[in-house]
Amino acid sequence: MAEQEPSPHITIADVAKRAGVSIATVSRVINQTAPVAAETAARVRAAIGELNYRPSAAAKGLASRKTNLVGLLTTEISAPFFTPILRGMEASAREAGFGLLIYCTQDEPSPAPGFHRPMGPHNTDGLVVFAGSLEETELTHLHEIDFPVVLLHQAPPNSLNIPYITFENKAGARKLIDHLIEEHGYQRIAFLRGPENHEDSYWREMGYREALQAHEIPFDPTLVATGGFNQEKAQIPVEKWLRRGVQFDAIFAGDDEAAIGAITALQRAGKRVPEDVAVVGFDDVHLAHYLMPPLTTVQAPVEQAGREAVRQLVRLIRTGRADELVLLPTELVIRRSCGCN
Amino acid sequence: MAEQEPSPHITIADVAKRAGVSIATVSRVINQTAPVAAETAARVRAAIGELNYRPSAAAKGLASRKTNLVGLLTTEISAPFFTPILRGMEASAREAGFGLLIYCTQDEPSPAPGFHRPMGPHNTDGLVVFAGSLEETELTHLHEIDFPVVLLHQAPPNSLNIPYITFENKAGARKLIDHLIEEHGYQRIAFLRGPENHEDSYWREMGYREALQAHEIPFDPTLVATGGFNQEKAQIPVEKWLRRGVQFDAIFAGDDEAAIGAITALQRAGKRVPEDVAVVGFDDVHLAHYLMPPLTTVQAPVEQAGREAVRQLVRLIRTGRADELVLLPTELVIRRSCGCN
DNA sequence: TTGAAAGCGCTAACAT
DNA sequence: ATGTTAGCGCTTTCAA
Numbered sequence: 001m002a003e004q005e006p007s008p009h010i011t012i013a014d015v016a017k018r019a020g021v022s023i024a025t026v027s028r029v030i031n032q033t034a035p036v037a038a039e040t041a042a043r044v045r046a047a048i049g050e051l052n053y054r055p056s057a058a059a060k061g062l063a064s065r066k067t068n069l070v071g072l073l074t075t076e077i078s079a080p081f082f083t084p085i086l087r088g089m090e091a092s093a094r095e096a097g098f099g100l101l102i103y104c105t106q107d108e109p110s111p112a113p114g115f116h117r118p119m120g121p122h123n124t125d126g127l128v129v130f131a132g133s134l135e136e137t138e139l140t141h142l143h144e145i146d147f148p149v150v151l152l153h154q155a156p157p158n159s160l161n162i163p164y165i166t167f168e169n170k171a172g173a174r175k176l177i178d179h180l181i182e183e184h185g186y187q188r189i190a191f192l193r194g195p196e197n198h199e200d201s202y203w204r205e206m207g208y209r210e211a212l213q214a215h216e217i218p219f220d221p222t223l224v225a226t227g228g229f230n231q232e233k234a235q236i237p238v239e240k241w242l243r244r245g246v247q248f249d250a251i252f253a254g255d256d257e258a259a260i261g262a263i264t265a266l267q268r269a270g271k272r273v274p275e276d277v278a279v280v281g282f283d284d285v286h287l288a289h290y291l292m293p294p295l296t297t298v299q300a301p302v303e304q305a306g307r308e309a310v311r312q313l314v315r316l317i318r319t320g321r322a323d324e325l326v327l328l329p330t331e332l333v334i335r336r337s338c339g340c341n
Numbered sequence: 342m343a344e345q346e347p348s349p350h351i352t353i354a355d356v357a358k359r360a361g362v363s364i365a366t367v368s369r370v371i372n373q374t375a376p377v378a379a380e381t382a383a384r385v386r387a388a389i390g391e392l393n394y395r396p397s398a399a400a401k402g403l404a405s406r407k408t409n410l411v412g413l414l415t416t417e418i419s420a421p422f423f424t425p426i427l428r429g430m431e432a433s434a435r436e437a438g439f440g441l442l443i444y445c446t447q448d449e450p451s452p453a454p455g456f457h458r459p460m461g462p463h464n465t466d467g468l469v470v471f472a473g474s475l476e477e478t479e480l481t482h483l484h485e486i487d488f489p490v491v492l493l494h495q496a497p498p499n500s501l502n503i504p505y506i507t508f509e510n511k512a513g514a515r516k517l518i519d520h521l522i523e524e525h526g527y528q529r530i531a532f533l534r535g536p537e538n539h540e541d542s543y544w545r546e547m548g549y550r551e552a553l554q555a556h557e558i559p560f561d562p563t564l565v566a567t568g569g570f571n572q573e574k575a576q577i578p579v580e581k582w583l584r585r586g587v588q589f590d591a592i593f594a595g596d597d598e599a600a601i602g603a604i605t606a607l608q609r610a611g612k613r614v615p616e617d618v619a620v621v622g623f624d625d626v627h628l629a630h631y632l633m634p635p636l637t638t639v640q641a642p643v644e645q646a647g648r649e650a651v652r653q654l655v656r657l658i659r660t661g662r663a664d665e666l667v668l669l670p671t672e673l674v675i676r677r678s679c680g681c682n
Numbered sequence: 683t684t685g686a687a688a689g690c691g692c693t694a695a696c697a698t
Numbered sequence: 699a700t701g702t703t704a705g706c707g708c709t710t711t712c713a714a
Contacts, residue, residue: 009691011692022701022702024693024703033693034694036699036700037700054458054463057402058398058399058402058690059399059403059691059692061398061399062402062691062692062706063691063692063693064706065693067398077427083419090418090445091445101441102431102443103441104428104431106432118435121350122395122396123399123440141393260631286628292631350707352706363686364685364686365684366684368708368709378684381684396708397706400709401708402708403689403691403706403708404689404709404710405708405709406690
C-alpha cells in the first residue's frame with residue numbers, strides 16, 4: 001500500500017513515456033545521433049518542452065565518458081591582466097558548447113597530490129593551465145595519460161608536446177625600446193624584470209637586449225633590477241636607483257603594474273614623468289589609459305589569448321590535435337609617458 | 342582470443358582489488374561514511390595513492406545526486422566591478438569543497454528556455470544569480486522545484502523567499518551626499534542614474550534624495566539624468582547640461598564608471614574637477630584611486646559579497662536554509678574629486 | 683567492520 | 699526508423 005514517491009527529477013524515461021517512444025529514441029532526438037522520423041521527433045520535443053526536461057549531466061557523462069566541461073587552472077583570477085583572458089575563455093567555451101570550471105591555486109601551485117587534484121580527467125574533458133598554476137610532475141602525468149591540456153603563457157616542460165599560447169613578448173618589447181631610442185634618443189634605459197622564471201619576463205628582457213644591441217647601446221647590468229610585475233615591488237629598485245644617483249632617461253617596467261610602481265616612486269621623489277624620466281609598461285591594462293601621464297605600453301590581445309586557448313583545447317578534445325604554439329601579435333601603444341605629444 | 346583492452350581509467354574496482362577489499366569499503370574510506378578498520382583504511386589509501394586514483398565526478402554525481410558544483414550566472418564577467426566578486430566566489434566555493442561553474446549571458450538574460458538552460462539542477466547543486474542574468478519565470482521555476490538559488494544585487498521577484506545579497510546602497514549614497522553638502526556646501530548636486538530597473542541604482546537615488554531632503558534642498562528633476570553605469574553613456578547627459586548652461590556644483594555619478602565619463606565630459610568642456618565641478622562615484626573600483634583627480638566614492642565590500650553569496654548558497658544546499666537578506670556595509674572613501682585636500 | 687548487489691539516468695551496440 | 703538492453707563507476711541499503 002506504500003505510495004510510490006514520484007521521482008524528484010524528470011528523466012528520459014518520463015519523456016519517452018509521454019511521447020510514446022523508447023528512451024533510445026529520445027536520446028536520438030536530443031543528440032541527433034541517428035535519424036528519427038520528423039513526426040516522432042516533434043512529439044519527443046513537445047514532451048521535453050511540456051515536462052521541462054533537461055538531461056542529467058552526470059548520467060550523460062557517465063554513459064558517454066564526456067563531461068562537456070573544460071577547466072581553468074590559474075593562480076589568480078582577478079588580476080587586471082587576467083580578467084580579459086577569462087572573458088575570452090568563457091565566451092569561447094560557451095560558443096563551443098562547453099561549460100567552464102574554474103579553480104585558483106592561490107600562489108601554491110596545486111600542492112595537493114593525487115587524490116585531491118581539483119581538476120583532471122575525473123571532472124573535465126580538458127584543461128587550460130595558466131603559467132605557474134600546475135607543477136611539472138602533474139603536467140607530465142596528464143600528458144602521459146593523454147589528457148587534453150593547453151598552456152597559457154608558459155612553455156611545456158621537458159619539451160613535451162603540449163600546445164601553448166602566448167604573446168610575442170620579445171617583438172613587443174623590441175618595438176617599445178626601439179621607439180624609446182629612435183624617437184626620443186634615450187640611451188640609458190633601465191629595465192624592471194618580472195618574477196623569476198617567468199617566461200613573459202624572459203622574452204621581454206630578450207627584446208630589450210636585442211633593441212639595445214641593434215642600436216649599439218651596451219647592456220648595463222646596473223640598470224636592471226627586479227620589479228616582479230608588481231606595483232609595490234617595483235617601487236623599491238627605482239627608489240634605490242634614485243637614492244644612489246643612478247642616471248637614466250627611461251624605465252621599461254616589464255609590465256603595466258610595475259610601471260605604475262615606477263611612476264609612483266619617481267613622482268614621490270619629485271621627478272616628472274616623462275620630462276625627467278620616461279616610463280613604459282607592457283600589457284596595456286585597462287588602467288594604462290587613465291594614468292597620469294597615460295602610459296605608453298605594448299598591447300597584447302589578451303581576450304583573444306583566452307579565446308584561442310579554449311579553441312585549441314576544444315580542437316584537442318575533439319580531434320586529438322591542436323597547434324603546438326600560438327603566438328599572438330603585440331602592438332605598440334604610444335601615449336604620453338614615453339615623452340610623446 | 343581478443344585481448345581485453347585495459348580500461349583507460351582507474352576505477353574504484355581497481356582500488357578495491359589492489360587493497361583486497363570490496364568497492365563498498367573503498368567508498369567508505371573515501372567518503373568517511375562509515376567506520377572502517379584503521380588498518381584496512383590504510384591499505385585502501387595506499388592503493389589509491391599507488392594507482393593515482395580519483396573518483397569519477399559523473400559516477401559519483403549519478404549515484405549520490407550531488408554534483409558538488411555551484412554555478413554562477415552573470416551578464417558580464419570582466420567588468421571592473423565584477424572581478425572581485427568572482428574572486429570571492431571562487432575562494433568561497435573552493436574552501437567549501439565545491440567547484441565553480443561560470444556562464445555569462447551577454448546581455449540577453451538567459452533567452453534559451455527549457456532544454457537549453459545552461460545551468461540548473463541537471464548540472465549544479467545550486468546557483469548564484471547576478472542581477473539581470475535570469476528571467477523571472479526561470480527564477481520562479483527554480484524556486485518551485487526547490488532548487489537552491491542565491492541572488493546577487495537583485496531582490497527576488499514576487500516576494501519569493503530567495504536569499505539575496507547586496508550592499509547598503511542607500512546608506513552609502515546618503516553618506517556621500519551628506520559629505521558633499523556638509524563639508525563642501527554644495528547645493529546643486531546632479532545625479533546620473535544607473536540603468537533602468539537596476540536596484541542598486543534605485544537605492545542610490547533614494548539615498549541621494551534622502552540626503553537632499555535632510556538638508557532641505559529641493560529635489561530638482563532637471564539635475565537628474567541617466568548615466569547607465571557606463572562611461573560613454575554618462576558623458577551624454579553631462580554634455581547636454583553643459584550645453585544648456587545648467588548650473589551645478591557637483592555630480593553624483595551613480596557608479597565609478599559613470600564618474601569617469603562625467604569627468605571626461607567635464608574636462609573636455611574645459612571645466613576643472615573638482616574646482617569647477619566636483620564628481621563622486623560609487624563602488625570604489627580599482628581604477629578610482631588612479632584617476633585624475635583621484636575619485637571620491639563609496640567603497641563596497643565587493644569581494645565579500647561574492648564570498649557571502651557562495652557561503653549562503655552552500656548553507657542552502659547543505660541545510661536547506663540561509664539568510665533571507667545579507668546587506669553588506671558601505672563606506673565613504675574621500676579622495677580629491679569631491680574637493681577635499 | 684565488511685561485502686553483495688541494486689540502482690542512479692543516461693549512451694550505444696545490437697536487434698528488429 | 700525504432701526498441702531492447704548492457705553497461706558507465708559510483709553510493710547505499712541490506713546481510714552477514
